[in-house]
Amino acid sequence: MSDHSMNVRDARAHLSELITKAQNGDPTILTRNGTPAAAIVPIxxxxxxxxxxxxxxxxxxxxxxxxxxxxxxxxxxxxxxxxxxxxxxx
Known part of the structure; x- marks a missing residue:
């Protein structure tokens, strides 16, 4: 499992891609002002x-x-x- 991060603004523009990545087992950490705030993870x-x-x-x-x-x-x-x-x- 790799550790990818993306700021919230970019995540909004790529939400569909991030969901697909999560479905494939690749979580994404969402950051706000450079600080981890949430994650999109496989269900x-x-x-x-x-x-x-x-x-x-x-x-x-x-x-x-x-x-x-x-x-x-x-x-x-x-x-x-x-x-x-x-x-x-x-």
């Missing part, structure tokens, strides 16, 4: 992320129920998901 990747987040939330809920611990914030949850997906789990 399979998006669905896998949703499934992973659902599984993580279910696991967290079960663990919190068992331990009586505090709820985890969204930012902490997303950071942990990405760490796990990169093999950096604590």
């Amino acid at each position: 399979e990747d998006f669905e896998a992320l949703e499934d992973a987040m659902d599984a993580y939330l279910a696991r967290q809920a079960d663990q919190e129920e068992d331990e009586g611990g505090p709820a985890v914030g969204m930012a902490e949850m997303v950071a942990e998901i990405f760490d796990e997906s990169r093999g950096n789990a604590a």
